[in-house]
Amino acid sequence: MRSRLEIKIRALLERYFPERRLFLRSDNDTRFIRLKPSTQLVAFMGLTFIVSWTIISTAILLMDSIGSGNFREQARRDQQTYELRLNAMSLERDARTEEALAAQDRFNTALQQISVMQSQLLNSETRRRELETGIGVIQATLRRTMKERETALRETTPPDQEVSGKQATRLTNPPLANDMLNILSIALAETAQQRDKVIASAEVALQAAEEMRLDLALMEEKNDQIFRQLEDAMTVSVEPLTKMFSAAGLDAKSMMEEVRRGYRGQGGPMMPISFSTKGGEITKEAIRANRLLDQMDQLNMYRIAAETAPFANPLKSAFRYTSGFGTRWGRMHKGTDFAAKYGTPIYATADGIVVHSDWLSGYGRLIKIKHEFGIETRFAHLAKIRVKKGQRVSRGERIGDMGNSGRSTGTHLHYEVRVNGRAVNPMTFIKAGRDVF
Incomplete structure (x- = not known):
């Protein structure tokens, strides 16, 4: 009974995936590679899985971009x-x-x-x-x-x-x-x-x-x-x-x-009204x-x-999160990675002063912005820097373009938030500001 089932399966495979030979010819010799039906089936299933995964991922990314x-x-x-x-x-x-x-x-x-x-x-x-x-x-x-x-x-x-x-x-x-x-x-x-x-x-x-x-x-x-x-x-x-x-x-x-x-200066037409009770x-x-x-x-x-305070998102166009804050490959990843196409605009997440706008080791092209309350934000691996050191920037102002500079495996933005010199999870600020901004 088992041999008959195997025979039927082999006949079905040979019907849709007949045995093929791939000839490799050189000047002195001719060789061929024999492709069995089972090998063709595995290759076909692998290719089908890759195509399906690509279509589903693209659809999810597109829906997420439209929804956001x-x-x-x-x-x-x-x-x-x-x-x-x-x-x-x-x-x-x-x-x-x-x-x-x-x-x-x-x-x-x-x-x-x-x-x-x-x-x-x-x-x-x-x-x-x-x-x-x-x-x-x-x-x-x-x-x-x-x-x-x-x-x-x-x-x-x-x-x-x-x-x-x-x-x-x-x-x-x-x-x-x-x-x-x-x-x-x-x-x-x-x-x-x-x-x-x-x-x-x-x-x-x-x-x-x-x-x-x-x-x-x-x-x-x-x-x-x-x-x-x-x-x-x-x-x-x-x-x-x-x-x-x-x-x-x-x-x-x-x-x-x-x-x-x-902000304690007073006077002028925009000064708040107060109702006096004197007398x-x-x-x-x-x-x-x-x-x-x-x-x-x-x-x-x-x-x-x-x-x-950096409650805004550094990107306004479509992107996806590729790596979060925390331990990664045995080392501490002190920021959040956002992946998008090369040259995507990067925006300041809060008002502040640029304290660094140059190449820095594995960060590549890096921008550091100092904010109030001891907060600092970092934007790394940029393709282009659009601000200068000492420049004052506002929340939502374009400061650079996404790139792949420094120690990076692909086009993305490495975004960090530090409070009094200590790195914290940037998504804490971004999620807190979603319900307000």
């Missing part, structure tokens, strides 16, 4: 959209703050006017009371004087002249009393009119003050909504940056202090505004720190 390009473009668009939204919210906050301050000024002015009117009303009321008291005293004095006069006349006038004396009294006394009463009535009427005018003006002022109070309450509600939106936006913005620095193994607090020491009580709005401004200042310092 789309991801970076989407991240860039999201960042631009977020910056535009944050700027719009900042402008709206400033406008609402100005409106609130204007409404507060109008409200204070109305209160001052009401205070003045209330003072005038009190003065007029006091004056009216004084006039009423004076009129009462004058009337009592007149009545007492007239009684005393009538008593004196009755005592000095005979009975037969009493009637004529009463008539004379009626003829002489009433005109003077009537004049006094008329003057007092006119004064009281004028005082009452002034009082009514002051009361009417006070009511109008109180009504206007109530309207202003309602407008101010509505404005405060709008400002509270804007403050909440800005506070949420600040929280969403600061937390990813804090996580990014923590993921990279950097002390965010010390970095912020160093940035604050290096008055500290309001909730002022506290929230100052807290929000502090968060915006913190976000700005985070942005400055992120620009000076």
Whole structure:
């Protein structure tokens, strides 16, 4: 049974891979190489495997290149959209703050006017009371004087002249009393009119003050909504940056202090606004505004720190990782290797100063960039160097071209990150910055 199976397999192989002979002829002799069906089958399977592996690897590399390009473009668009939204919210906050301050000024002015009117009303009321008291005293004095006069006349006038004396009294006394009463009535009427005018003006002022109070309450509600939106936006913005620095193994607090020491100049139109509470009580709005401004200042310092730390990728075009950080062939590989075509642009991963741009032993053409916080980046095996020693570069600026110089087995970039002279894994920084940039 076994021999029959072998016979069938051999017949099938001879059918598709018949035995062939490869002749090698020279001047004196002719030789041939005999290719058995089994040998042809092995060669065919090996060739098929190599072709399949090449096609699959090319497809994976192409898909990875397209996917990474789309991801970076989407991240860039999201960042631009977020910056535009944050700027719009900042402008709206400033406008609402100005409106609130204007409404507060109008409200204070109305209160001052009401205070003045209330003072005038009190003065007029006091004056009216004084006039009423004076009129009462004058009337009592007149009545007492007239009684005393009538008593004196009755005592000095005979009975037969009493009637004529009463008539004379009626003829002489009433005109003077009537004049006094008329003057007092006119004064009281004028005082009452002034009082009514002051009361009417006070009511109008109180009504206007109530309207202003309602407008101010509505404005405060709008400002509270804007403050909440800005506070949420600040929280969403600061937390990813804090996580990014923590993921990279950097002390965010010390970095912020160093940035604050290096960027502490003040003045000019771009200086941050601050709400002063000098000479008055500290309001909730002022506290929230100052807290929000502090968060915006913190976000700005985070942005400055992120620009000076190597969170970016040194390549923007298609590439593949060929070797990572760690032990390789029994030796420590202190960086990450990126393979791409010859001449691929290389970009600075953070702001810094070029401290080396020349050939260096096994590194070949090497660029060293010194950054803040004791960080240094190295770009080795370059084909061309595009920066000079002492030159200041920015994140995303082209500094060289990928090559195969120095101790290298093929075209690639050897990228290193060193913190205080100690080599660290560059992918820690690159992965930490992917969710932010």
